[in-house]
Amino acid sequence: MMRAGLLALLLMLPWAAAAEQTSEKSAAYVVDTGDAWVDTQLQDINHYAERYPDSFLDEVSRYAGVSRGYIAALMHTHGWQAGDIYFACFWAHVIERSCRESVQTWSRAVPEEGQAKRWDAVVAELPVTPTNLHWRALRHAIVASHDHWDRPVKLDATLQRQLGNREQRQRAASSPTPPAR
Template sequence: MSSHLPIAGLLLACLLSGAAPSALAQDAAAPEAPLAEAVYAPATGDAWVDRQLADINRYAERYPDAFLDELMRYGGARRAYAAALLNEQQWPAGDIYFACVWGKVSGLGCRELVRARSRLPQGSWADVLASLPEKPQNTQWRALRHAIVASFDHWERPIELDALLRSQLGDREQRRQMRAEERDAR
């Protein structure tokens, strides 16, 4: 009998409110729709990169100026261009980051990657990279992954490195010491 109480309660609520049961069911389902739209899946072909790009979205939502400064200083992007993509074109920050940093490490530039992405609006980033004249190289993926780690370090944002990145870059304190030594050597 207790399993019928939620149904009985719903029917009683319908009768008292004058609403049809289907209307209440639609209202209850409504909050789920925006969640489905909010799923970000860059599909670069590298799951670690995809997770970091999703986190970059969250960071840029809260700190858009720091995000734009990072792209300008280290991603080879003009600030006004990146800001227009973010604010006017409503591009996800992770996509802007990927386009600009990949543009830098590949030598194509941010705008060329944005154009390539715009030609394949329903495609994944893996599709976009496959459409480029030169196929992605391992050195470019490594440079992108290192740039992501450096950005998270600049932002003092936690990041979990996979085994390969840990062996290449060490922990955050080791990276800080290495950067300090590089600055002192100049």
């Protein structure tokens, strides 16, 4: 009985390893959300998840409000790229929908022949019309994640005005919330 279990485990190892986030998968990762800054950060998130998959899963679970088991299954069992998981779950969070809904919409998307799937097309299929406030919330979440990971992030001029430099963001995060008036 124990031999059969061990044999099954050994046979599953190559399959499980193929679903991990790897440098090869990250190097080949192309994302198109319609926002070049977001795309660059999602590619960086992919590279981060190669080295720190548990921290990545914890971040998405904690701050996007998604079951860690669900996102781990997307990454390890279904072979999703970390950047796509991040976008699916945080986009769903900012539009107040479930990550599963974003994932299902992505999974149903069928691009034109010879074309890659594009997140901007998936976003258009979701039941909430995207606004600048949604994109701003997503961008702020990306910056916050980089800060949580103690990872550098280059802010564009708008984000710099909105969020300040890293020291200002850390000071704001650690200061108590002012009393309501």
